[in-house]
Amino acid sequence: MNEKYPFDEIEPKWQAYWKDQGFFKVDTGCADRKYYCLVMFPYPSAALHVGHGRNYILGDAVARYKKMQGFNVLTPMGWDAFGLPAENAAIKTGTHPRITTLDNIATMKRQLNSWGICYDWDREVTACLPDYYRWTQWLFIQLFQRGLAYKAKAPVNWCPSCAAVLANEQVIDGKCWRCESEVREKNLEQWFFKITDYAQRLLDDLAKLQGWPDRVKTMQQNWIGRSEGAWVEFPLVPRGDGRVDPRAVVPCFTTRVDTIFGCTYMVVAPEYAGLADMVKGLPEESAVRAFVAEAGKVASADRAAEDREKKGVFTGRYVINPYTGGNIPLWVGDYVLMSYGAGAVMAVPAHDTRDWAFAKKYGLPVKLSIQNAEQLLKLESMDNAFCDDGVTVDSGVFSGLPSAEARSRMTAHAGEKRFGRAMVQYRLRDWLISRQRYWGAPIPIIYCPDCGLVPVPEKDLPVLLPDDVEFRLTGESPLARSSDFMNVPCPKCGQPSRRERDTMDTFVDSSWYFLRFLSPHDERHAIDADACNRWMPVDQYIGGIEHAILHLMYARFFTKALYDMGLIRIDEPFAKLFTQGMICKRSEKDGQLYKMSKSKGNVVSPDDLIRDYGADTVRLYTLFIGPPEKDAEWSDDGIEGAYRFLRRVWRRVYEQRELLAASRPLKPDQSAMQPVERDLLRKTHETIHRVTQDLEGDFHFNTAVAQIMELMNAVDAFSPDGSASDQRKAVFRHAIETVVLLLAPFAPHLAEELWVELGHPAGLLRVAWPVADPAALARDQVEIVIQVNGKLRGTIMLAVGLDKATVEAAALAHPPAAKWASREKLVKTIFVPNKLINLVIRSQGLASCSKA
RNA sequence: GCCUGGGUGGCGGAAUGGCAGACGCAACGGACUUAAAAUCCGUUGACCGCAAGGUCAUAUGGGUUCGACUCCCAUCCCAGGCACCA
Numbered sequence: 001m002n003e004k005y006p007f008d009e010i011e012p013k014w015q016a017y018w019k020d021q022g023f024f025k026v027d028t029g030c031a032d033r034k035y036y037c038l039v040m041f042p043y044p045s046a047a048l049h050v051g052h053g054r055n056y057i058l059g060d061a062v063a064r065y066k067k068m069q070g071f072n073v074l075t076p077m078g079w080d081a082f083g084l085p086a087e088n089a090a091i092k093t094g095t096h097p098r099i100t101t102l103d104n105i106a107t108m109k110r111q112l113n114s115w116g117i118c119y120d121w122d123r124e125v126t127a128c129l130p131d132y133y134r135w136t137q138w139l140f141i142q143l144f145q146r147g148l149a150y151k152a153k154a155p156v157n158w159c160p161s162c163a164a165v166l167a168n169e170q171v172i173d174g175k176c177w178r179c180e181s182e183v184r185e186k187n188l189e190q191w192f193f194k195i196t197d198y199a200q201r202l203l204d205d206l207a208k209l210q211g212w213p214d215r216v217k218t219m220q221q222n223w224i225g226r227s228e229g230a231w232v233e234f235p236l237v238p239r240g241d242g243r244v245d246p247r248a249v250v251p252c253f254t255t256r257v258d259t260i261f262g263c264t265y266m267v268v269a270p271e272y273a274g275l276a277d278m279v280k281g282l283p284e285e286s287a288v289r290a291f292v293a294e295a296g297k298v299a300s301a302d303r304a305a306e307d308r309e310k311k312g313v314f315t316g317r318y319v320i321n322p323y324t325g326g327n328i329p330l331w332v333g334d335y336v337l338m339s340y341g342a343g344a345v346m347a348v349p350a351h352d353t354r355d356w357a358f359a360k361k362y363g364l365p366v367k368l369s370i371q372n373a374e375q376l377l378k379l380e381s382m383d384n385a386f387c388d389d390g391v392t393v394d395s396g397v398f399s400g401l402p403s404a405e406a407r408s409r410m411t412a413h414a415g416e417k418r419f420g421r422a423m424v425q426y427r428l429r430d431w432l433i434s435r436q437r438y439w440g441a442p443i444p445i446i447y448c449p450d451c452g453l454v455p456v457p458e459k460d461l462p463v464l465l466p467d468d469v470e471f472r473l474t475g476e477s478p479l480a481r482s483s484d485f486m487n488v489p490c491p492k493c494g495q496p497s498r499r500e501r502d503t504m505d506t507f508v509d510s511s512w513y514f515l516r517f518l519s520p521h522d523e524r525h526a527i528d529a530d531a532c533n534r535w536m537p538v539d540q541y542i543g544g545i546e547h548a549i550l551h552l553m554y555a556r557f558f559t560k561a562l563y564d565m566g567l568i569r570i571d572e573p574f575a576k577l578f579t580q581g582m583i584c585k586r587s588e589k590d591g592q593l594y595k596m597s598k599s600k601g602n603v604v605s606p607d608d609l610i611r612d613y614g615a616d617t618v619r620l621y622t623l624f625i626g627p628p629e630k631d632a633e634w635s636d637d638g639i640e641g642a643y644r645f646l647r648r649v650w651r652r653v654y655e656q657r658e659l660l661a662a663s664r665p666l667k668p669d670q671s672a673m674q675p676v677e678r679d680l681l682r683k684t685h686e687t688i689h690r691v692t693q694d695l696e697g698d699f700h701f702n703t704a705v706a707q708i709m710e711l712m713n714a715v716d717a718f719s720p721d722g723s724a725s726d727q728r729k730a731v732f733r734h735a736i737e738t739v740v741l742l743l744a745p746f747a748p749h750l751a752e753e754l755w756v757e758l759g760h761p762a763g764l765l766r767v768a769w770p771v772a773d774p775a776a777l778a779r780d781q782v783e784i785v786i787q788v789n790g791k792l793r794g795t796i797m798l799a800v801g802l803d804k805a806t807v808e809a810a811a812l813a814h815p816p817a818a819k820w821a822s823r824e825k826l827v828k829t830i831f832v833p834n835k836l837i838n839l840v841i842r843s844q845g846l847a848s849c850s851k852a
Numbered sequence: 853g854c855c856u857g858g859g860u861g862g863c864g865g866a867a868u869g870g871c872a873g874a875c876g877c878a879a880c881g882g883a884c885u886u887a888a889a890a891u892c893c894g895u896u897g898a899c900c901g902c903a904a905g906g907u908c909a910u911a912u913g914g915g916u917u918c919g920a921c922u923c924c925c926a927u928c929c930c931a932g933g934c935a936c937c938a
Contacts, residue, residue, distance in 0.1 A: 215856050215933080222855070222934045229938080254938060267938095310936075333936095340937045347938090353853090354936050427937055548933080624876070626864060631931090633864070641876050644891095651891090703866070706875035713875090785871050790919035792871050816905090830918050836870050840918045 001657060001757055005650040007614025010753045015113055017752070023765050024063070024120045026074045028518050031534035035071035037063045038514055038574075040543030040551070041078045041125075043506075044104035045085060048111045049603040050618065050634060051583035051596035057622045058580055058699065059542045060117040064745040065695050068769040074535065075118065076517040078125035079105050082133075082506045084162055084178065087439040090471040097439040097471075101128055111606060116615045116748055123520045127509035132516065133441035134462030135526035136509055139558075141444055141455040148194045148561055149433075151453065155271070155339065156432055158186040163475045165190055167432045167505060169223070169550050177550075191434035191443060191502065195557045199224050199426040201571075202556055211576030213629070216548045223549045225427025229255035230411045232346065232420035234266055234319035237327055241281065247274050250319050250330065253341030253425055257414075258406035259351040260323050261395035262369030264359065267312060267331045267345050270295035271338040275315070278330075284316030288332055295334045310335040310358045321346075322419040323396065323410070333358060341425055349385060356385035369395050370403065431554065433505040438469060438478040440503030448490035448497040457491050463499070477501040510551055511558035514538055514573055532568045541574040548579070578699060581631040583622075593633060604634055616747035617643040623701035623746055645709055646750055649739060652715065653754050659722060660736070660758060663729035670775065677731045680718050681776050684735045687711040689772035691742050701746070708742050715739065733758075741770050786811045787838040788820040804831040811837045 018024075039059035042052065063075040079101075086097035086104075105126065112119070125132050143149040157166040161181035165188065170177045195202075203224045206217045233249040250266060268275060270292045279285045291313045312333030319330050335354055336345050349359035349366045359366055368379055370390040377386055389403035398406050398413075414420030434443060442463040444456035456463055466485040469478040479485050480501040490497040512527075518535050519528030543551075555573050563571040584593045585602040594600045609618050621642035626632040653660065668681055687707050694704040715735050720728050737758055744751040744764045755764050779800055784807060786794045794816040798807060808829050811817050817839065824841035831837050 218856055219933050225934080225937065227937075252938075256938075308936080335936045335938095337937065342938095345936095345938045352938070354938080357936090425937075427934085545932085621876095624864090630858090635864070635877070637877055638864070645876085648891095702864095703875080706866075709875055783871085787870080787919070790870090790917090795871070828918070830870090832870060836919090838870080838918055 001654055003651060003654050005614075005647045005750075007616060007646075007749065008611075011114075011116065011610075011615050011749045014749045014752045015116060017762065018118050018765070021763065023067070023763075024073060024075050024118050025122065026072060026120060028074070028528075028531040028535055030072070033071050034074065034535055035063075035066045035540070036074045036535055036538045037066065037540045038076070038517075038538045038542070040541070040547065041080050041510070041513060042108065043080045043083050043085070044101055044108055046104055046598075047107050048606060049596050050606050050609065050622065051585075051603070053115060053606055053618070054580050054583055054622055054628070055542055055544070056112060056115065056117045057619050058578070058628055058701070059540075060115075060748075061619075061623065061701060061745040062540055062542070062695075062699065063118065064748060064765065065769065067765050068741075068744060068767060070768065074517070075120060076123040076125075076520075077112070077119040077121070078123075078513055078517070079108075079127060080506060080510050080513075081105065081126050081128035082440045082503075082509055084164070084437060084439065087437055087471060090439075091473055094471070096467075098128065101439075114610055114615060115606060116619065123517050125513055125516050125520050127441075127506070127513065128439070130462045130464060131521075131523070132513075133509070135516065136441045136504065136512070137444040137456070137461050137463060138458065138526050139512060139562075140441075140504065140508070141458070142565055142567075143193060143561060144445070144453075144455055146561075146565065148197065149191060150194065151189060151191050153187060153189040154192075154432075155185050156188050156190055157183045158188070159183055162437075163473045164435045164437050165432055167507070168429045169431075169553070190432050191500075191504075192430040193433050193508075193557070195431045195554075196426060196428055198557050198560050199226070199428045200424075201560055202428075202553065205556070205560075205572055208572055209574075209577070212574075213577065213579055216545070216552065216577060216579060219548045220553055223428065223553065227255050227425050227427075229253055229423060229425065230257040230407070230414060230420055231342070231423040232257065232260070232322065232414055234322060234328075234346070235419075236278070236330075237318040237320060239282070239317070243281065245274075246277055249419075250274075250344050251342045251420075252344040252346050253423060254346055256348065256351065256403075256407075257410045257420075258389075258392055258395075258398075258401075258403045259348040259369050260321065260346060260410065261392070261398070262348045262350045262367045263321055263328060263346040264349060264365040264367055265329045265331055265347045266319050267333040267336050267347055267358070268315075269336040269338040269343040270332055270334055272332065272343050275332060278317050279315050282316040284314060287313050288315055291332060298334070310354065310361065312358060312362065322414070322417070323398075329364070331362075339429065340427070350379070350382070351385055351387055353385045353387060367394070369393060431505075431557070433508055434500075434502035435505055436475060436477045436501075437503055438465065438471065440506060441509065442479065442485075442503050443500040445500040446488055446490060446497045447500070448493060448495065450495065451490055451492045454490055454492055454497070460491070477503065479503070507551060507554050511554045512562070514541075514555070515562075515568070527562070527567055529568055533570065536568065536570045537573055537575045540576045540578065542578045542580065544582070545579040552577070578629070580628050581626075583625070583632050583634050585634045596634070604636075609639065613639060613643045614646075614749070616646055616750045620646060620705060620747050624705045626702055628699050628701055645712070646747055648716070649712060649743070650750065650754070652712075653736060653740075653757055656719075656732070656736075657757065659720065659724070659729055660733055662722075663733040664726060665730060665733070668731065668734070668776070669727065673727060673731070676718065677728055680714055680735050681731050682779060683711055683714045684731075684738045685772040685776040687742065688738060688770045689777065692769070692772070695745075704742075705746060708739060708746075711735065711742075712739055738770060741767065782834045784811070784834070785836040786814055786817045787836065788817060789840055790838060793817045793820055800834055802833075804829065804837075807831060807837050808839075811839060 039055045063073050067073045081101050086101045089100050090097050140149055157171050159166055159176040159181050161179045171183050174183055176183055203226055231253055233251045235249050236245050279288045312331045315330045315332055317330045318327040321328055347355040349355040350368045351370050371377055371393045372390045392399050392401045392406045398410055411422045444463045446454045448454050466482040469482050486498050488497055488499055515527045515532055518531035522528055559573040560571050562568050582595045584595050587594055587600050587602050594602055596603045606618055621639045690707045691704045694700040720732050740751050740754045752764050756762050781797050782800050783795050784798050794814050796810055796814050798810055827840045827842050829839055
């Protein structure tokens with residue numbers, strides 16, 4: 001050992017040691033004290049920056065802490081390795097995505113290792129390799145066979161830049177989640193997963209997720225968007241020319257059936273299926289057609305903008321309000337969405353802001369059907385709709401009812417008269433999973449002219465990606481141009497057929513990988529049910545908030561679907577979820593704070609930092625930077641502080657090496673201790689207690705590290721010399737050993753090295769996490785805060801456990817407090833044992849005033 | 853508009869009813885050094901005061917309480933989610 005802190009020597013040494021010792025190898029046959037710690041597996045984009053590092057460092061610290069607590073810790077890692085960036089690179093450079101992806105994986109794996117992050121690499125899974133995507137395809141077929149995967153023509157989100165469709169969850173503010181291009185609507189035949197079948201369970205089971213942050217649950221709840229209401233059918237008034245309508249009713253969904261007596265017109269979406277038939281041959285037909293054509297040209301994102309002026313035209317048709325029997329005009333309007341409810345709305349301008357605006361614009365009638373209990377509504381003086389609940393008026397037999405009651409009675413009435421019923425609608429749409437791209441798992445379906453859609457038989461899986469493709473951006477899957485791939489006999493009848501050309505959304509790959517980690521090399525099954533039932537759910541899942549809806553909802557859906565298939569016996573995959581904040585850095589260009597990204601030019605490479613300061617410093621600073629659930633700003637100065645601290649710990653052990661070697665472990669005899677020794681012993685155990693609490697709570701690594709720094713400050717202040725008593729040396733040694741143990745999850749290399757220097761056998765992960773000794777925590781004197789009228793006026797040291805009267809007397813004898821108290825009349829005293837005494841005083845004059 | 857969070861020194865942040873600013877960074881002063889780096893010691897919320905000490909201070913304004921960063925009400929601002937979803 002020497003004075004210099006040789007991180008560059010010790011770090012590779014211990015990394016090799018952990019690997020050789022197989023510290024994180026797990027036998028999933030046994031699940032005693034199991035702890036499945038999982039960090040979201042990354043897309044192998046290129047190289048990691050320190051912002052990415054936060055997840056892995058958090059996860060590694062948790063895994064090491066749990067390991068030291070004696071848990072059987074499973075921490076696997078893999079690669080979400082299919083995806084567009086690699087294919088886009090191939091279009092530019094011609095290099096096959098497999099090559100760039102595997103290269104990137106090698107780089108990132110090296111970086112994770114150099115960070116000292118330990119995984120059970122024997123369980124590594126790589127989504128783009130056939131031994132994984134074979135099972136992704138198998139799972140697709142299981143979903144297909146249960147009707148949970150289907151093909152349908154529908155208006156879908158098309159990203160022109162990615163030349164592929166997107167799921168609803170992947171459109172953020174009308175833009176592609178990956179490249180931020182404006183998304184366009186296209187009517188295409190695509191593959192969907194029927195996640196809407198699970199809407200209610202996905203919503204209900206959020207209640208089971210006690211270990212999830214509320215905001216993630218709220219986001220999923222909003223996304224699922226359940227609303228209760230009624231389905232009401234409005235009969236079409238037969239047309240005058242004798243033609244018969246194919247469908248005689250126009251149904252709509254409403255959450256406000258209580259307002260229906262105020263419904264003065266009805267509006268259908270421009271895409272409404274029966275619209276062309278309804279207007280055929282009418283004088284209004286050409287105007288309706290022109291309107292529909294015009295609405296189709298506007299991007300759906302623009303149409304959805306709330307401040308956009310609503311437009312519409314009269315269809316020439318009328319419908320009958322089934323409650324009033326009255327005729328009301330049927331309009332077509334661009335503010336009605338085809339994709340929600342029935343694609344039609346009953347318009348109640350008096351009680352709906354949007355209908356109000358539309359009615360005012362086109363001069364449609366407005367009728368009150370709800371009164372406000374607090375303030376009488378008058379149509380003449382209203383300048384907007386009244387949208388709150390109230391009491392029904394002018395509503396026939398339903399008049400005079402509170403809104404809630406009116407809704408239930410009126411819905412029941414619709415049921416009796418068979419023109420409607422209660423209904424629940426969800427905002428959630430089915431998950432669009434086909435992609436017109438190469439670098440994904442091929443959808444294992446064959447189109448036979450006679451048999452139709454035929455799933456690829458299990459024995460023929462995987463459907464391998466062909467190599468004879470050219471990477472071009474055409475909007476059609478490159479697979480379509482591989483004749484070897486496309487042409488295949490029908491598995492059922494043998495006649496020439498064609499394969500599905502699209503590949504699956506990469507979110508399918510990540511929807512089940514946490515199960516595959518439990519049997520990564522199983523060549524006969526996708527999932528090992530026994531291992532899953534023993535080891536699932538994941539005890540602690542760690543990842544970014546950006547997946548609050550996307551990955552985290554898809555994975556929940558998959559788990560539930562697999563549960564229903566009887567493949568596993570758990571129906572929620574992640575017991576606890578931790579979403580860490582992003583690490584940002586100020587851009588040198590504009591001084592603004594941005595998430596680290598290559599395009600912003602504000603990335604910090606871990607490679608340089610590990611070279612200059614060592615992995616432990618980078619880890620410690622990353623944990624210390626702030627509360628882990630919040631975003632944080634990377635500071636180059638901050639890392640110096642972490643480095644200084646670790647070097648100080650190293651130097652202290654080095655400087656005191658002889659004394660440390662000479663000190664015997666002593667049963668601390670507190671009665672014989674001097675106060676400074678007693679204080680350091682107490683500080684040591686307080687630190688153990690608080691660090692453990694911080695880790696057991698919400699991973700407050702920042703305060704945990706601060707506690708250890710405080711203990712180290714106390715150790716430095718203590719600094720015994722060679723002539724110190726055995727007792728003193730032992731207390732010192734105990735404190736510094738505790739620093740080393742507590743640092744083990746955070747700065748593991750340094751901790752391992754110093755542990756050996758302190759004369760212990762190698763292998764800190766086998767050492768039990770320290771437990772605070774209550775006897776050491778005890779104190780015989782406490783500092784009591786003296787307040788006068790709630791203001792701090794001094795502190796005194798007193799024996800522990802004194803009663804109120806004694807403390808009050810001591811406080812009154814304390815000069816500064818006595819000065820304040822003596823002037824006035826003592827009214828009462830508030831006493832918090834061992835903590836505080838508050839003397840409440842009133843001036844004589846004031847006291848008499850208040851009596852008067 | 854609705855739903856979540858949040859607003860504390862020069863900076864990152866601590867404290868969830870009981871000493872506001874732990875810990876770290878930066879800054880300043882000092883020691884060591886030919887010098888620098890590193891290290892060590894000290895100061896550091898604002899204001900008044902020679903000092904003892906005092907006053908103010910946790911977005912703003914009220915309230916509850918012996919006592920409020922913490923609880924309640926209102927307002928402003930910031931971030932995230934949802935949003936023409938009937």
